Amino acid sequence: MIAAFSVTPLGIGEDVGEAVAAAVKVVRASGLPNRTDAMFTSIEGEWDEVMPVVRDAIDAVKAYSGRVSTVIKIDDRAGVTDGLTAKVATVERHLAAGG
Template sequence: MIVEISFVPIGVGTSLSRYIAKVISNIEKSGLKYQLTPMGTIVEGEWVEISNLIDNSHNLIFEMGIERIITNIKIDYRLDKKSSMQDKIESVKKKMVEPDV
């Protein structure tokens, strides 16, 4: 499963990087494969692992004094085959070179 997550602490001004840094440190400790992007973080894993990670991330942000968080979650859940972040990128790049593939 591939999940894109973005956390938006409310009431803290325009800079969110200190909160996101705490979340990314938590993701690194989890051992799950991830990719930080400018607008969110993409994580690979099983739903139980990822949902626990989201819950832990919320708690970390709350512990920093935040009382409200908006969380956006996009889930790519395939049953027909395993697919990683890298697989998806390579598939697009291949089609750029060979459009009929």
């Protein structure tokens, strides 16, 4: 499965980069395949591997604020591995073909 999620501390102002970095640090330390972009961090693995990492990332942000907002989108598809790379490669292949 791939889980794309965003954790935002509430009530600490506009500059939330330090708190978000704490969450990303947790994800990167997990050893699971992951990517971070401007809006979401995506992590790939089995349900029982991914969800504790998401919870720990939320907890890391709670160290900065007693209230956090979390958005999670999950693609749970049996038999797929390396989805973080494969999904993007498929789109790039279509773009290269003029599609």
